[in-house]
Amino acid sequence: MTAPEVMRLGPARLTAGLDQHVRLGLEDHRTAHGPLPRYDRDELLALADRLDLRGRGGAGFPFARKARAVLATADRTGQPPVVVVNATEGEPASAKDRMLLARTPHLILDGACLAAEAFGAEEIVVGVSAGGPGEVAVPRAVDERRRKGNKSLIPCRIRTVCLPERFVAGESGALIRGISGLPAVPPARKARASDGGPAGVRGRPTLLSNAETYAQLAVAGRLGPDAYAVVGTPAEPGTLLLTLTRTALPPLVVEVPAGAPMGVVLDTCGIPPGQGLLVGGYHGAWLRPEDAAHTPISRAGLAAVGGTLGAGAIASLADSTCPIGEVARIAAWLAAQSAGQCGPCRLGLPNTADALAQLATGGGGPSALDEARRTIASVRGRGACAHPDGSARFVLSALTVFAEDLAVHESGRGCGRPVKGLLPLPGETASALPATDADAEATLEVDWARCDGHGLCAALAPELVALGPHGYPVIGTTPIAPWLEHSARRAVSQCPALALRLKHRQ
Structure with a gap:
């Protein structure tokens, strides 16, 4: 490595x-x-x-x-x-x-x-x-x-x-x-x-x-x-370690004095501000580039503009990628990474990810945006750990910073930009080993030529399948979390019409 x-x-x-x-x-x-x-x-x-x-x-x-x-x-x-x-x-x-x-x-x-x-x-x-x-x-x-x-x-x-x-x-x-x-x-x-x-x-x-x-x-x-305390601020002396995400390059770890201006750090490291800045990692918050430019990189400085230092990770989102698609991608990953021990993780995060995925593809319209806002707001303060709160901060700040893009996606037209996957996720870098079925993401898929609307799949895997107004299954697009694999396989094996299957994506 x-x-x-x-x-x-x-x-x-x-x-x-x-x-x-x-x-x-x-x-x-x-x-x-x-x-x-x-x-x-x-x-x-x-x-x-x-x-x-x-x-x-x-x-x-x-x-x-x-x-x-x-x-x-x-x-x-x-x-x-x-x-x-x-x-x-x-x-x-x-x-x-x-x-x-x-x-x-x-x-x-x-x-x-x-x-x-x-x-x-x-x-x-x-x-x-x-x-x-x-x-x-x-x-x-x-x-x-x-x-x-x-x-x-x-x-x-x-x-x-x-x-x-x-x-x-x-x-x-x-x-x-x-x-x-x-x-x-x-x-x-x-x-x-x-x-x-x-x-x-x-x-x-x-x-x-x-x-x-x-x-x-x-x-x-x-x-x-x-x-x-010679460097840093009086309230936050010393230095910080930051990780800067770079397009088409490995991440850069930078040691800076606490309180250093965000714009100076990014400019010195050759990173353009892009269309939005994520500070604090995937439990952090999005900032507008104009708000972040003169912001001191410190706990107090970032909190003043609605950000958080978190793990010291900063990602600048390039103008060439679809921001809603990038946010939906990370939201799906966060939903799959939960422990699945409480309602916000079992239902709230996957439902939010599905709504964002619909928006990213130009579908769902205002109802998808309303669903994303409602479900992600409902998980705050209700989780068994900090994962729902951090995920909510990530999504809600994105809905504010990328409001103009949301309006275009909400209309059904989409922004026309591809989702380039600029925000890093595990397994998306070059690997010495080929992916196996165990490493692949899996989703449920319905063969509509066979489905008779029995509804048994929704009873066996309620976190993954809902029933639409006519009794047919409605399945989200987010990957199946490890703690839901047993329910998914049971729903597939017990479908009376053999209409449900697992689809692996490498």
């Missing part, structure tokens, strides 16, 4: 040494970053507090507050904590964690070891995506440290857990379930990993943060609060 390309605007912190090395081994890492100081519990909490260090995986939760909750549970129960690094990066538009794993893995391990030693953790667990760079890079880096025999390099046991590459597998509860050997889906009931018990790894109070967060902790530990 090719290591993502890196660029920096301003000082190199997380990217130090990467202009000279494709990968920083332990010795190169020490040369680029210097020795790692040791902190006790109170000193590390004070450092994180002073900088208001926040999670960089999307939620932006304060690291010090999370750590204090973990330590409070550890003190109360007498159980040592577990440090978990979330390096799964299921966000297709983001490559920053993949870059850190492939090119500077010791920086992630430095931050995790810093926390583990200061907080008396008994174990560090690094969660990575199966088949990704972390599967090899993390064990290799741990082995390099082990050969040095320095306890500060490995203060406790470190192990790597590989999880399936799935969007919701990176949710904190899903990650801990996966580490515990359970299906990597969000738990039906929300609980805090810091409380331990069923929500923690092996019942222990668990400190879970994103890979970049631990890398930032390692940088801050070396620099100290004053030097760390």
Whole structure:
């Protein structure tokens, strides 16, 4: 797997040494970053507090507050904590964690070891995506440290857990379930990993943060609060890692000072603003190019224009592609990536994706747009995890930013532009292996010459099939989610007229 390309605007912190090395081994890492100081519990909490260090995986939760909750549970129960690094990066538009794993893995391990030693953790667990760079890079880096025999390099046991590459597998509860050997889906009931018990790894109070967060902790530990805050904004000191999606080129990972103007970053990296900017990834929000140009890239700056920093992913949508088709494409993928544990995911997201697909092809008219708005608005605040809320933010912001295109599609004419698939999705890049039936997307298809309108398919697979006004099946165009495959196959096998079949799309 090719290591993502890196660029920096301003000082190199997380990217130090990467202009000279494709990968920083332990010795190169020490040369680029210097020795790692040791902190006790109170000193590390004070450092994180002073900088208001926040999670960089999307939620932006304060690291010090999370750590204090973990330590409070550890003190109360007498159980040592577990440090978990979330390096799964299921966000297709983001490559920053993949870059850190492939090119500077010791920086992630430095931050995790810093926390583990200061907080008396008994174990560090690094969660990575199966088949990704972390599967090899993390064990290799741990082995390099082990050969040095320095306890500060490995203060406790470190192990790597590989999880399936799935969007919701990176949710904190899903990650801990996966580490515990359970299906990597969000738990039906929300609980805090810091409380331990069923929500923690092996019942222990668990400190879970994103890979970049631990890398930032390692940088801050070396620099100290004053030097760390030389760049960035007073409220958000330091640098950020961004992933910029580029047309016909691999993604570019850029380190910028927090608060850098969006327009300057895009212009320097040679990325035109296009017809809309997606910030924060597929749980993020769309911005108009004119609104984004002077927007500071920071949590506060993006929130002021209705955006979100999220996972630090920015995608500029070129003028040559159909924006409604691109949005419909991602909405269908988001619907298929859900865990299917609650109504918003089982019904709301697929129905929204179907309505957007109708609009994209110039069909459905005003009723399809009304259906998309109604269903996606209805899922907000009702999901078992954050997936419905993030998906709603993505779709609703698109309906606002691309309002003019929507009006053309709503009229039935369509915009006339092809859907080029410029927004990245897993499996759409060149692969060394040919696609198999297991990798293909599947949809249900009706042979209308055979269908007699029995309606049994709607009873067997209500999430996939509805009955129209005359009793015949109405089937959406979105791919069948993994958790619905059994229902789909049962509907196919039990159709009395043998009119239903699965159609695979490579």
